[in-house]
Amino acid sequence: MQTTNRTATAVACANIAFIKYWGNCEPDSRIPANGSISMNLAGLESRTSVAYSSNLKADRLFLGGEPAPQAVLERVSRFLDVVRTVAGIQGFASVESENNFPMGVGIASSASAFAALALAATRAAGLDLPEIELSRLARLGSGSACRSVPGGFVEWLVAGCEENSAAVSIASPEHWELVDCVAIVDREHKRVGSTEGHTMAHTSPLQAARVDDAPRRLDICRQALLERDFEALAAVMELDSNMMHAVMMTSTPPLLYWKPGTVTVMQEVIDWRSSGVPVCYTIDAGPNVHVITLADHASEIIGRLKHIAGVLDVLSASPGGPARLITE
Ligand code: PMV
Numbered sequence: 001m002q003t004t005n006r007t008a009t010a011v012a013c014a015n016i017a018f019i020k021y022w023g024n025c026e027p028d029s030r031i032p033a034n035g036s037i038s039m040n041l042a043g044l045e046s047r048t049s050v051a052y053s054s055n056l057k058a059d060r061l062f063l064g065g066e067p068a069p070q071a072v073l074e075r076v077s078r079f080l081d082v083v084r085t086v087a088g089i090q091g092f093a094s095v096e097s098e099n100n101f102p103m104g105v106g107i108a109s110s111a112s113a114f115a116a117l118a119l120a121a122t123r124a125a126g127l128d129l130p131e132i133e134l135s136r137l138a139r140l141g142s143g144s145a146c147r148s149v150p151g152g153f154v155e156w157l158v159a160g161c162e163e164n165s166a167a168v169s170i171a172s173p174e175h176w177e178l179v180d181c182v183a184i185v186d187r188e189h190k191r192v193g194s195t196e197g198h199t200m201a202h203t204s205p206l207q208a209a210r211v212d213d214a215p216r217r218l219d220i221c222r223q224a225l226l227e228r229d230f231e232a233l234a235a236v237m238e239l240d241s242n243m244m245h246a247v248m249m250t251s252t253p254p255l256l257y258w259k260p261g262t263v264t265v266m267q268e269v270i271d272w273r274s275s276g277v278p279v280c281y282t283i284d285a286g287p288n289v290h291v292i293t294l295a296d297h298a299s300e301i302i303g304r305l306k307h308i309a310g311v312l313d314v315l316s317a318s319p320g321g322p323a324r325l326i327t328e
Contacts, residue, residue, distance in 0.1 A: 007051040008123035012115035012148045013040040013320035014107045016180050016290050018237045018282060019214070019221050020244040021143055023201030025161040030143040032165065033201065034214035035158040037221050038147045040320035041180055042173065046112035047326070048097040050080075050120040056092035064098045079114070079141045080121055086137075087125035095121075101315065107182065108194070108284060114141030115148035115323045123325060131322070136166040138323075143198070151322035153225050155218070173319035176228050177295035182315040183305045185261025186287040192255055194285045203252040210243045230294065234273060234280030237292065241282040248285075259287040261310030268308060277301070 015038040023033040059077040061068040068076070080093055095117065099109045118138035122129050129137065131150055139146035147154045150169035153176070158165050201207045217240050224232035248255040262283065269281045269291055279293045279301055293301045298316060305314045 006124045006126065007049065008120045009047065009049040009326040010116045010119035010123070010323055011045050011047045011326055012112045012119065012145075012323035013042060014044045014046075014101065014109065014112040014317075015040045015144060015147045015154065015320075016107075016282065016292075017144065017147070017284070018225075018233070018292075019217050019240045020282075020284075021156065022198065022244045022247060023207055023211070024143070024198050026163075027199060029163065030139050031161050031163065032143055032156065032158055033207070034211045035218050036144075036147065036156045037170070037218060037225070038144070038154050038156075039178060039180065040148060040151060040154065040173065040322075041107070041317035042320035044099075044101040044107055044112070044315070044317050044320075046097055046099050046109060046116045048095065048113060048116035048120045050093050050095050050117065050124045052089065052091045052093045052124055054091050056094060059092045060094045062094075062096045065096075075141070076117065079117065082137065082140055083118075083121045083125055083127075087122070087127050089125050093121070093124070103189075107315070108142075108144060110142035110194075111144040111148045114138050114145035117141060118145070118149065119323045119325060132166050132168065134323070135168070136164055139166060142195075144194075149323045152319050155222065169322070170222060171225055173321055176225065176319070178319060179293055179295050179298040179301075180317050181291040181293060181298060181302050181305060182317075183261075183265045183289045183291055183308070183311050184313045184315070185265065185289065185310050186259045187312065190257065190286050192285075197248065197251075197255060197285055200251040200253070200255065201247055204247040204250040206243070206250050207247045210247055213243075230278045234278070234292075237280050237282050245283065255285075257283070257286050261308075262287045262289055264308055264310055265289040265291065265305065268304070272301075272304070 021036040135149040
């Protein structure tokens, strides 16, 4: 086995799923119960550096400059073990990761963080993996991270429970000027994270129906994206988000992520769309609402969202590119 003292830094965007991943058919390797489609979020990024050193006695992890909690360090260390095995190297690593977006705003940092980590850790280990293999690797850290490796609009392909499930780009960031306006209605840290939530999905009697119908929703969403058909996209995106939350609410124990402000924003968005504005919502494992619109309408929508009582702030992002290496 070789030892290495190389360093690499990578940046990856967060992503928002239009068709959601919820529940695994194989939890340890995060093989999802259904496929999903997402948009990378430009400018909402994690930046991660990995430095292997023969002098280290254990892996180290700093998040935003602070030593990470033990459980997070162990998750990252298990991920680095996979990279070390594939690369055939020895030596622990010092990992530094930071996000340029605030925590607790309904944007999962695990997707961007593990996508950036997969790229930085493999490059520092001397590997230059094809994008699909990098996506597959990122999946082992956090499922949705596999969608932050390719650029633009991305589909996480699933065929049965197969081990090599990974994500590919289905359209470039320039393909369609959509904007995600994230309405923040609550900043509290969620009590049940997605890793735990996935394990509960099968306890809902609605999960089997959600999973069975997923190929149909994926087809509609993919076609709507490729044809830039906002009306079709809006209908399937809201349906899919509602179905995931119906599963969450009917799991044992039940998971209710919504707050009063969540429902207020959902109702406003439905009213705006029925009056002709191209706008729709989707909600991840938290109370904040991702309001999707076209670039020409973004400033109007952000203004309207800021006027809703209970909306604390609004972030916005257009379609983002793939995970990329930074040369220092
Ligand atoms: O990748 P995870 O384990 O953080 O799960 C993501 C789950 C959702 O954000 C709710 C849906 C999705 O597809 O991103």
